[in-house]
Amino acid sequence: AQSVAQPEDQVNVAEGNPLTVKCTYSVSGNPYLFWYVQYPNRGLQFLLKYITGDNLVKGSYGFEAEFNKSQTSFHLKKPSALVSDSALYFCAVKAEAGGFKTIFGAGTRLFVKA
Amino acid sequence: EPEVTQTPSHQVTQMGQEVILRCVPISNHLYFYWYRQILGQKVEFLVSFYNNEISEKSEIFDDQFSVERPDGSNFTLKIRSTKLEDSAMYFCASSEMSGGPTYEQYFGPGTRLTVT
Numbered sequence: 504a505q506s507v508a509q510p511e512d513q514v515n516v517a518e519g520n521p522l523t524v525k526c527t528y529s530v531s532g533n534p535y536l537f538w539y540v541q542y543p544n545r546g547l548q549f550l551l552k553y554i555t556g557d558n559l560v561k562g563s564y565g566f567e568a569e570f571n572k573s574q575t576s577f578h579l580k581k582p583s584a585l586v587s588d589s590a591l592y593f594c595a596v597k598a599e600a601g602g603f604k605t606i607f608g609a610g611t612r613l614f615v616k617a
Numbered sequence: 618e619p620e621v622t623q624t625p626s627h628q629v630t631q632m633g634q635e636v637i638l639r640c641v642p643i644s645n646h647l648y649f650y651w652y653r654q655i656l657g658q659k660v661e662f663l664v665s666f667y668n669n670e671i672s673e674k675s676e677i678f679d680d681q682f683s684v685e686r687p688d689g690s691n692f693t694l695k696i697r698s699t700k701l702e703d704s705a706m707y708f709c710a711s712s713e714m715s716g717g718p719t720y721e722q723y724f725g726p727g728t729r730l731t732v733t
Binding site: 535537539545546547549552554555556593595597599600602603604605606607608609610 | 662
């Protein structure tokens with residue numbers, strides 16, 4: 504069965520500092536991995552994805568994530584956080600082979616302090 | 618840039634009433650999905666739809682729920698007899714394919730359903 508774990512309910516970081524939001528996954532076969540961001544009372548905005556290719560993927564708003572197959576992780580990173588990055592971040596996984604559903608993690612609330 | 622749209626943005630209904638949530642997926646997409654997010658909780662898969670039939674559904678998607686593509690553009694989620702616990706944000710999504718290197722789901726802005 505597919506599953507996603509985001510071990511931190513909240514991450515606090517000072518503006519200008521690097522940030523990491525953690526994600527680990529479990530899926531049969533190769534994973535499709537995604538990060539989404541949700542601002543208050545808004546929908547899900549796509550940030551980036553890993554399907555195949557380079558393990559380091561770059562996405563919107565300066566975010567990047569590294570796929571680590573041995574650790575089954577897909578941590579979201581940004582070199583320098585902005586106050587405007589404060590939001591709820593969801594990691595999600597879909598199995599490459601078969602199946603149609605995307606499974607989301609519980610979400611991590613990022614709080615960037617000025 | 619094409620986008621998924623959903624109407625209404627907010628629906629308030631009384632317990633036991635039927636509601637229909639509407640979505641217009643991106644025009645060349647073939648796969649359609651509904652997810653829900655109970656306030657403050659994770660986003661949960663409900664159902665996927667392809668070629669005019671359900672391709673996969675979760676245990677949440679019981680007999681109270683149904684989906685339909687009544688015409689060439691709309692994709693609807695119907696809840697026959699709403700319960701208080703159906704109160705949630707419902708997201709529609711669509712994708713061009715079900716997999717492959719360019720696979721991506723595009724999400725709509727959501728419909729907030731409040732059951733009183």
